[in-house]
Amino acid sequence: MTSSPNRRTALVVGASGITGAAIVSRLLADGDWRILALSRSAPVSHPQVEHVAADLRNADDLRRVLGGRGVSHVFFTAWSRQDSEAENIRVNGGMVRDLLAALSDEPVQHVALVTGLKHYLGPFEAYAAGEMPDTPFHEDEPRLDTPNFYYEQEDELFAAAARSGFTWSVHRSHTVIGHAVGNAMNMASTIAVQASLCKRLGRPFVFPGSETQWNGLTDMTDAGLLAEQMLWAATSPAGANEPFNIVNGDVFRWRWMWPRLAAYFGVEAEGFRDAPRPLEQQMVGLEGEWAELVAEHGLVEADLARVASWWHTDGDLGRDIEVVTDMSKSRLAGFTGYRRTLDAFTAIFDRLREERIVP
Numbered sequence: 026m027t028s029s030p031n032r033r034t035a036l037v038v039g040a041s042g043i044t045g046a047a048i049v050s051r052l053l054a055d056g057d058w059r060i061l062a063l064s065r066s067a068p069v070s071h072p073q074v075e076h077v078a079a080d081l082r083n084a085d086d087l088r089r090v091l092g093g094r095g096v097s098h099v100f101f102t103a104w105s106r107q108d109s110e111a112e113n114i115r116v117n118g119g120m121v122r123d124l125l126a127a128l129s130d131e132p133v134q135h136v137a138l139v140t141g142l143k144h145y146l147g148p149f150e151a152y153a154a155g156e157m158p159d160t161p162f163h164e165d166e167p168r169l170d171t172p173n174f175y176y177e178q179e180d181e182l183f184a185a186a187a188r189s190g191f192t193w194s195v196h197r198s199h200t201v202i203g204h205a206v207g208n209a210m211n212m213a214s215t216i217a218v219q220a221s222l223c224k225r226l227g228r229p230f231v232f233p234g235s236e237t238q239w240n241g242l243t244d245m246t247d248a249g250l251l252a253e254q255m256l257w258a259a260t261s262p263a264g265a266n267e268p269f270n271i272v273n274g275d276v277f278r279w280r281w282m283w284p285r286l287a288a289y290f291g292v293e294a295e296g297f298r299d300a301p302r303p304l305e306q307q308m309v310g311l312e313g314e315w316a317e318l319v320a321e322h323g324l325v326e327a328d329l330a331r332v333a334s335w336w337h338t339d340g341d342l343g344r345d346i347e348v349v350t351d352m353s354k355s356r357l358a359g360f361t362g363y364r365r366t367l368d369a370f371t372a373i374f375d376r377l378r379e380e381r382i383v384p
Contacts, residue, residue: 034059036096038081038124039103040074041066043203043211044139047248048100049074051256061094064103081105081120087127096128098259099136110148110172118177125185133191135265137255138182140175142199142348148173149340161351164197164268179268192265194258196251199272199350200341202369203248204376206326210337213373217383218333219304220290222311225318229295230287232279233304234342239279239297241347244272247369253362254355263358272350273364279342282367289371301343304335322384332382 035052039045040062052058053073063077079090081103101121107113125136143149145162147169158166168176179195186193202213223230232239254271258264280296287294315329326332377383 032057032059033097034061034095035098035100036061036063036077036091036094036128038063038099038101040064040076041205042102043201043205043248044102044198044251045100046205047203047252048102048255051249051252055256059095061096081124082116084123084126087123091124091127092130094131096131097134099124099128099133100139100255100259101136102139104174110174113148113174114172114177117174118181121178121181122185125181125189129185129189133189135192135194135259136182136186137194137196137259138178139196139198139251139255140178141197141201142350143173144175144197145169146346146348147171148175157346160347160349162197162270162349163351164270164354186266194255194264194266195268196255196258197268197270197350198246198251199244199348201246201248201251202373204373206331206382211332211334212338212341213370214377214382215304215333215335215338216286216370217290217374217377218315218329219308220287220292221318221383222308222314224290224292225314230283230290230292231295231302231307232283232297232342233302233307233339234279234297235301235345236297237345237347238342239283242276242278242349243347244274244276244350245366245369246272247364247366249369250362250364254360257360257362258355261359264355264360267354267358269355269358269360270350270352271355272352273366273369274352274362275365276349277366282370285367286370289374301339303339303343304333305339308333308335318384323381324384325381 035058037045037048040049041064052060060074061077062074065080077090080086104117107116145158182193200212220230251271284294312329316327319327
């Protein structure tokens, strides 16, 4: 492909994750981008993508590998889960600060940062513990009066933008579903693995979450749609210097969704009964069963922990609160992307099967 003289250079931070991989795919489809994919390991396997190996927690490493790259656009999708919110703030705020400091002499035009709805709900250790805004969540809600690493990341972004003169955008996603093996927060592959094990063992496909989640309205975020919004904000004047919610655009109840996911896998759906039934309890001790399933079907990932994150899906579906998100702001600004969540799930399941990750 012939490059234009004004070819842009995108740095995708966390390129091996669900959102980062989706952004790389979106940039490749968009055309004339030079793509730098930053991750500590697991390089993106594509001839048009340059892997940049760096540790986001090492400021010297970042300065060494990023200087002189000509980065014009940054898509920051990485985070590192710590044992406390104080550590989350120190580590994750520091990664944003150090990365942007390493790019201070680069021709950066825009930085897009992914956060999430814990901006409105509170961090893991104080989740929904304080006074939250009413649903649907809107971008102009004031911050909660509790420490939150999302706020620290935003503040580091705002400070760097003020110093360097680039524009920014913040993208507040709900539960992101997409394709990335080894991701610690991957509901789509977790559900696919749960259903596959249930089918093998002749068990019902049991909803693990709360009565509120089973009966209430909710929404989700497809990684491809999130990538589309980030690219729009990074290249559109209407997307500059604004936070945006990003969800698929439909709402659903799990009591409607769960039987349809069960039908895809050919298992018997069982809904909420009396109390949550977490996957960490339902699926305990099934590593051997998964290994046998992998061997029988010639699957490619024998490590159950790399394809299923029981804790994350339990946390998401176990919430006793309604979570619905307003998308008016970005729609009025010109971003009109949409996904039907059921179709997003089945498209991911199809790909997991095609790549022999689930049977």
